[in-house]
Amino acid sequence: AQSVTQPDIHITVSEGASLELRCNYSYGATPYLFWYVQSPGQGLQLLLKYFSGDTLVQGIKGFEAEFKRSQSSFNLRKPSVHWSDAAEYFCAVLDTGRRALTFGSGTRLQVQP
Amino acid sequence: DAGVIQSPRHEVTEMGQEVTLRCKPISGHDYLFWYRQTMMRGLELLIYFNNNVPIDDSGMPEDRFSAKMPNASFSTLKIQPSEPRDSAVYFCASSPRRGSSYNEQFFGPGTRLTVL
Numbered sequence: 001a002q003s004v005t006q007p008d009i010h011i012t013v014s015e016g017a018s019l020e021l022r023c024n025y026s027y028g029a030t031p032y033l034f035w036y037v038q039s040p041g042q043g044l045q046l047l048l049k050y051f052s053g054d055t056l057v058q059g060i061k062g063f064e065a066e067f068k069r070s071q072s073s074f075n076l077r078k079p080s081v082h083w084s085d086a087a088e089y090f091c092a093v094l095d096t097g098r099r100a101l102t103f104g105s106g107t108r109l110q111v112q113p
Numbered sequence: 114d115a116g117v118i119q120s121p122r123h124e125v126t127e128m129g130q131e132v133t134l135r136c137k138p139i140s141g142h143d144y145l146f147w148y149r150q151t152m153m154r155g156l157e158l159l160i161y162f163n164n165n166v167p168i169d170d171s172g173m174p175e176d177r178f179s180a181k182m183p184n185a186s187f188s189t190l191k192i193q194p195s196e197p198r199d200s201a202v203y204f205c206a207s208s209p210r211r212g213s214s215y216n217e218q219f220f221g222p223g224t225r226l227t228v229l
Contacts, residue, residue, distance in 0.1 A: 032216055044220040103156040
């Protein structure tokens with residue numbers, strides 16, 4: 001069965017600093033990977049996705065992620081964090097047979113002024 | 114596009130009562146998913162439909178939970194009777210069968226359920 005691990009439960013960064021959120025996955029075939037963001041009391045918004053091709057994918061709000069098959073990782077990055085980026089971030093892998101998303105436990109990002 | 118619509122946004126009920134959550138998927142999407150988010154278990158799939166037909170309900174926790182999709186524009190998730198441990202945020206998501214967004218799931222704002 002597939003699984004997603006987000007090892008950092010909570011991260012605090014200063015506004016303007018760079019950010020990297022870690023995600024490791026376990027999946028038997030070529031993974032379909034996603035990063036979602038959830039602001040307090042809100043639904044999940046898709047930041048970016050990886051299906052195939054270029055291993056560095058660009059998303060919305062200045063985010064990018066790099067797929068590394070050898071490390072089973074799909075880390076999310078942003079060069080300069082804004083206060084509005086404070087939210088919870090979820091990495092997910094799609095089980096294409098079952099069509100279900102398996103989510104990691106999430107990383108809560110706090111941004112200090 | 115209005116996105117996925119869920120109602121109500123918040124529901125507070127007493128143990129033993131019936132609860133019905135509603136979802137309107139994005140027009141033209143063939144797949145509809147119900148997820149539940151709790152502190153203990155995170156986000157987990159309860160059930161999904163393809164063209165209004167339930168395909169995988171292995172995530173439905175027990176017989177108290179049921180879901181229907183009478184047409185392409187509407188789905189319900191019902192809990193009867195409700196219990197305090199059902200308190201969670203319930204998300205509905207939809208996905209197209211083809212196109213550039215194939216394999217993407219678009220989430221609604223969720224229904225926060227509190228069972229007292």
